Amino acid sequence: MDFIRNIDCLRQIAREVRKDILTMLNKAGSGHTGGSLSAVELLTALFFAKLRHDPQKPCWKDRDRFILSKGHAAPVLYAILARCGYFEREELLHLRELGSRLQGHPDSKFTPGVEVPTGSLGQGLSMANGIALAARLDGLSTRVYVLLGDGEVQEGQVWEAAMTAGHYKLDNVCAILDNNGLQIDGWVKDVKNVEPLAPKWEAFGWAVLEIDGHNFGEILSALDKAEEIKGKPTIIIAHTVKGKGVSFFENKAKYHGVAPTNEELERALKELENA
Amino acid sequence: MKKASLREAYGRTLVELGRENKDIVVLDADLSGSTKTQMFAKEFPERFFNIGIAEQDMIGTAAGLAVAGKIPFASTFAIFATGRAWEQIRQSVAYAKLNVKIVASHGGITVGDDGGSHQAVEDVGLMRILPNMTVIVPADAIEMAQVIRTVAAYNGPVYVRSARIDFPVIYEGTDYKFQIGKGNILREGNDITIMAMGLMVHFALEAASLLSLQGIESRVVNMSTIKPIDRQLILNSARKTGMILTVEEHLVTGGLGSAVCEVVAEEYPVPVKRIGIKDRFGISGKPDKLLSYFHLTPQDIVAEAKQLLNSKPRLLRAVG
Incomplete structure (x- = not known):
């Protein structure tokens, strides 16, 4: 796909993606609103301005790969994939329905553009490492991007995988941490504190970049910079707001796994239109 | 050996x-x-x-x-x-x-x-x-x-x-070709079928020799694929010998014995006896001592086979 580096264009796409997320969640009647909205800019930048991929040829061998390790944010991935052209946007309205290709959590068996199934947290980085090791063996220039949640890094396997990527110096792996501060039971710092994050990843042999995860300028420059860092994997710790873009969803743990009602959808779409 | x-x-x-x-x-x-x-x-x-x-x-x-x-x-x-x-x-x-x-x-x-x-x-x-x-x-x-x-x-x-x-070693000098999903009949007999996996396959063959000395002829099957299980061979054995003994170095639940029971119970009920480890974990010891301790020797298989043969009429009445 041709890259879009114009920030106004990316903002426009992000706004449309947010509307799609809210609309499909409302139609489905269930799903994960907050953690989808917090990752909109991150995925928009990645898919429209960085990832070498081709919706017409989803299995192109040398493509870059994206793994949504925080699989519950499936709606944002589906909205982006549809907008990229992997499937029709109309299909988004069948999210979570029996017979739909859009499963509640990403499933590579059904959905074009989904590389691996996720949903059980903590497993995406290991798979990213495997793809990165294979690319290295095959001499491919593939880069592997993986989106982690901040609550997700409470899973031990994340740190096993972090150690592996550090040990094998997988500079073709770029993790992005959607650091929205909330998990189902409340603030991450209250449930079980994961901070300090940057020194942890550094200690595991990673380069760490910290950005505002809703600022396209910062996201693009971090993604560019990560590509230039050699000899170690990079993690971009993106500070985000759960529920971002809809004032009454922002920073509310309650909206982790709740879909907008009809009334909430109407208010939210109005708010996005006027933003 | x-x-x-x-x-x-x-x-x-x-x-x-x-x-x-x-x-x-x-x-x-x-x-x-x-x-x-x-x-x-x-x-x-x-x-x-x-x-x-x-x-x-x-x-x-x-x-x-x-x-x-x-x-x-x-x-x-x-x-x-x-x-x-x-x-x-x-x-x-x-x-x-x-x-x-x-x-x-x-x-x-x-x-x-x-x-x-x-x-x-x-x-x-x-x-x-x-x-x-x-x-x-x-x-x-x-x-x-x-x-x-x-x-x-x-x-x-x-x-x-x-x-x-x-x-x-069982297969040296044979033209055996492993196929996924296919059990292998290692010995033919009409009285009882012994289905085993892993180490227990050889023990089953030893048991069959001992049983033969007592006039009991066993079909011995190496059921090396546990999933997908060879349904045809299980049903064929059930029809032929009317009873099946399963032997595994594994819990009797969840493994070979369970797989065989599932097929037999649904499609052609015959008496099945499962030899294996019974709802407990292992312990330290030398392997041969442990095999005896857990009743996983050829002699144990012989004893269970005879018991199953002796109880056949009663069991058949129960399932019939």
Whole structure:
């Protein structure tokens, strides 16, 4: 796909993606609103301005790969994939329905553009490492991007995988941490504190970049910079707001796994239109 | 009696496969000396990945390698592979239907001295319950080599269980060809069918010889594929001999005995007796002592077979 580096264009796409997320969640009647909205800019930048991929040829061998390790944010991935052209946007309205290709959590068996199934947290980085090791063996220039949640890094396997990527110096792996501060039971710092994050990843042999995860300028420059860092994997710790873009969803743990009602959808779409 | 190591057979076959196909890659979790993946690591260091003592990450990494078109073989002890990393196998391998081969050594109680923590008595059950998974327990080193070649050519998730100790050789000098999903009749008889997996296959053959001396003729089946189970052979045996004895170095729940019962109960009920470990974990001891302790010797099989034969009329009345 041709890259879009114009920030106004990316903002426009992000706004449309947010509307799609809210609309499909409302139609489905269930799903994960907050953690989808917090990752909109991150995925928009990645898919429209960085990832070498081709919706017409989803299995192109040398493509870059994206793994949504925080699989519950499936709606944002589906909205982006549809907008990229992997499937029709109309299909988004069948999210979570029996017979739909859009499963509640990403499933590579059904959905074009989904590389691996996720949903059980903590497993995406290991798979990213495997793809990165294979690319290295095959001499491919593939880069592997993986989106982690901040609550997700409470899973031990994340740190096993972090150690592996550090040990094998997988500079073709770029993790992005959607650091929205909330998990189902409340603030991450209250449930079980994961901070300090940057020194942890550094200690595991990673380069760490910290950005505002809703600022396209910062996201693009971090993604560019990560590509230039050699000899170690990079993690971009993106500070985000759960529920971002809809004032009454922002920073509310309650909206982790709740879909907008009809009334909430109407208010939210109005708010996005006027933003 | 000639014995040979299934682990050595695995290591040697991996090296051969590695020479034939550059997409074969191998992972281990700090047990490459025991699992014999070290043999592959020596010849193909760039295609061997030691993930350290991190079985969950090893399975996930193997899944990623499979996504990218490699044929990963991931090895460690059976309990760590199937227990520690069970949910990773479920999500990243079986659910994803990826081409990952999990080949575990140290199945069963013959692990010996290390004790129950290291003796996998539930691994076959843990893997058999997973959709998309194929489960294989070879009976000797020759079959092990064939199994490894076969699963390398098969596209999909597979679990293969081997053992720490050497097994008596069964298939030397035969033209046996392992096929996924096919049991192998090693001895014919009309009185009773003994179906076994792994080390117990040879014990079943020994038991059949002893029974023959007493005028009891047994059909002995090596049921090396536990999933998909050979339904036709089970039903054929049920019809032919009217009763089935299953023998496994595994819990009697979840493994071979359960698989056979499921087929028989639904399609052609005949008496089945399951020999195996009964709802308990292993303990430390020498392998031969443990086999006696857990009643997994040829003599135990003989005793159970005779008991089953004696109870046949009563059991048949019960199911009839």
